[in-house]
Amino acid sequence: MPVPCKRGCGNNAVLKRPKTGDAICKECFFWAFETEIHYTITKGKLFNKGDSVAVAASGGKDSTVLAHTLKTLNERYNYGLNLMLLSIDEGITGYRDDSLETVKQNRDDYEMPLKILSYKDLYGWTMDEIVAQIGRKNNCTFCGVFRRQALDRGAAMLNVKCIATGHNADDIAETVLMNVLRGDIARLKRCTAITTGSEGTIPRVKPLKYTYEKEIVMYAHYKKLVYFSTECVFAPNAYRGHARALLKDMEKIRPSCIMDIIYSGETMSIKEEVSLPTQRLCIRCNFVSSQEVCKACVLLEGLNKGLPKLGIGKSSKVKKLLDEYNTRQNNLETAVKDLEDCNITDKKTSKTCKNISNGFKQKECNATNCCTNKTERNVEKNNEKLQTVLDKYSLENNSQVKLDEEDSDDSEIKHQDEDDTCSSSCGRLGVGF
Amino acid sequence: MAETLTVEVMFGGGAELLFNKVKRKEIALPPLKTFLPDSQNQNWTLKELLIWLKDNLLVEREELFLKDDSVRPGILVLINEEDWELHGQLNYELKENDKIMFISTLHGG
Numbered sequence: 001m002p003v004p005c006k007r008g009c010g011n012n013a014v015l016k017r018p019k020t021g022d023a024i025c026k027e028c029f030f031w032a033f034e035t036e037i038h039y040t041i042t043k044g045k046l047f048n049k050g051d052s053v054a055v056a057a058s059g060g061k062d063s064t065v066l067a068h069t070l071k072t073l074n075e076r077y078n079y080g081l082n083l084m085l086l087s088i089d090e091g092i093t094g095y096r097d098d099s100l101e102t103v104k105q106n107r108d109d110y111e112m113p114l115k116i117l118s119y120k121d122l123y124g125w126t127m128d129e130i131v132a133q134i135g136r137k138n139n140c141t142f143c144g145v146f147r148r149q150a151l152d153r154g155a156a157m158l159n160v161k162c163i164a165t166g167h168n169a170d171d172i173a174e175t176v177l178m179n180v181l182r183g184d185i186a187r188l189k190r191c192t193a194i195t196t197g198s199e200g201t202i203p204r205v206k207p208l209k210y211t212y213e214k215e216i217v218m219y220a221h222y223k224k225l226v227y228f229s230t231e232c233v234f235a236p237n238a239y240r241g242h243a244r245a246l247l248k249d250m251e252k253i254r255p256s257c258i259m260d261i262i263y264s265g266e267t268m269s270i271k272e273e274v275s276l277p278t279q280r281l282c283i284r285c286n287f288v289s290s291q292e293v294c295k296a297c298v299l300l301e302g303l304n305k306g307l308p309k310l311g312i313g314k315s316s317k318v319k320k321l322l323d324e325y326n327t328r329q330n331n332l333e334t335a336v337k338d339l340e341d342c343n344i345t346d347k348k349t350s351k352t353c354k355n356i357s358n359g360f361k362q363k364e365c366n367a368t369n370c371c372t373n374k375t376e377r378n379v380e381k382n383n384e385k386l387q388t389v390l391d392k393y394s395l396e397n398n399s400q401v402k403l404d405e406e407d408s409d410d411s412e413i414k415h416q417d418e419d420d421t422c423s424s425s426c427g428r429l430g431v432g433f
Numbered sequence: 434m435a436e437t438l439t440v441e442v443m444f445g446g447g448a449e450l451l452f453n454k455v456k457r458k459e460i461a462l463p464p465l466k467t468f469l470p471d472s473q474n475q476n477w478t479l480k481e482l483l484i485w486l487k488d489n490l491l492v493e494r495e496e497l498f499l500k501d502d503s504v505r506p507g508i509l510v511l512i513n514e515e516d517w518e519l520h521g522q523l524n525y526e527l528k529e530n531d532k533i534m535f536i537s538t539l540h541g542g
């Protein structure tokens with residue numbers, strides 16, 4: 001039995017909107033869906049006329065719908081944006097290689113330039129190779145930390161004003177819930193922000209912040225948008241999976257709970273005595289970090305030294321690992337030598353900047369001289385840095401103990417913000433999906 | 434009496450991965466009383482269709498598709514391209530040549 005469209009347009013309704021409960025026809029749905037995103041963009045002042053904007057594209061439903069909608073709105077409302085697609089190739093066989101094909105389809109369909117950056121080029125390791133080293137337990141930590149920085153680097157190369165990500169209302173509600181469940185007040189405070197990014201970084205914006213997942217999927221279906229849907233082949237995070245399942249169960253009973261949780265997150269006030277980590281620049285790669293050496297650099301050093309657990313476990317374990325490592329190396333000088341050798345090797349073999357060898361600004365890192373002349377002046381610095389770094393792992397991480405608990409295997413990912421965690425790819429698949 | 438009911442089932446958004454990657458399939462349902470003698474319904478509804486799918490087409494673990502007697506929250510159901518929430522959900526009575534689509538929202542974005 002046909003249900004008439006709530007808007008009185010005379011058409012039959014095709015879906016019930018979760019946000020309002022209204023029955024609505026296809027045309028009115030498209031209009032409402034796009035107009036609400038337009039409203040989110042203008043009210044949040046996400047863009048300025050003439051901006052270059054990178055859409056973080058995974059080939060999945062959210063980023064595909066985001067790219068499509070931004071193109072539509074850019075033309076309809078004369079945003080004057082220069083839109084492009086930015087994809088990260090983690091090097092996960094059977095997952096990312098397939099989804100990148102979808103991204104290339106997006107590039108052709110939406111006539112946007114596409115930039116693909118790979119972990120292999122940036123860090124010297126694919127996720128497949130990392131998983132071969134570390135096993136499947138903590139791979140989301142690596143993936144999330146590397147992806148976050150990879151997007152920053154890609155955005156810098158593209159010289160964009162901001163990065164638009166496909167996080168939807170369900171994702172954000174889930175993150176609020178997760179941060180409550182973990183007692184993670186620092187992230188709780190940040191995770192509902194529509195624009196994130198501190199000084200010196202390229203801001204991330206979330207135009208789909210108030211858009212329900214159901215509507216994104218229905219929109220893609222009715223518009224016949226091609227997207228890629230599969231699960232990440234690596235182990236998902238069980239805790240997040242439970243949070244997601246809980247949220248979906250509650251949403252079924254009362255769909256407005258998604259908006260209500262976001263609202264709660266937005267309006268919750270944080271007691272002043274809760275100390276929030278301050279942002280600074282990583283002494284090695286110069287990207288924003290809350291530590292002297294950023295997580296990506298620590299993880300990478302672990303990988304390159306054959307200590308893949310470095311930076312994952314508790315600080316006491318990190319210290320133990322490093323002590324063992326140093327014993328193996330006989331003394332610190334050997335370790336320093338080792339680091340120098342690494343740098344020299346890097347100079348010869350790679351044109352692409354690698355964290356292990358860098359102490360220079362990303363901005364300088366575009367020419368063929370990237371990791372050559374810039375590295376020279378940093379080799380000597382690294383000697384003292386290494387000492388600092390080694391001390392640091394055992395000392396400063398004390399403030400981090402809570403976040404470093406082993407069972408919260410992706411807790412480190414969101415150290416700075418929620419943007420580039422596996423929650424936008426594999427993390428959400430927690431209950432086996 | 435012994436007439437079968439023909440409907441088309443479709444799977445998308447990753448739900449096809451639970452059904453051996455089958456994206457669409459025409460199925461012939463036997464009279465309801467031969468499939469489920471104890472059923473309280475006279476005619477096939479979506480509720481019985483889910484049971485039939487579980488018994489006949491589902492290859493992955495059941496809990497990835499079903500929860501209690503319905504689909505797992507996060508799987509959308511379209512009846513002839515329309516949201517099943519407009520059509521009584523589980524109580525929708527199947528008609529000849531209906532197209533029933535299951536779309537997962539739970540796969541990566």
Ligand SMILES: [Zn+2]
Pocket residue numbers: 005006007008009010011024025026027028029
């Ligand atoms: Zn209408």
Ligand SMILES: [Zn+2]
Pocket residue numbers: 282283284285286287293294295296297355
């Ligand atoms: Zn760094």
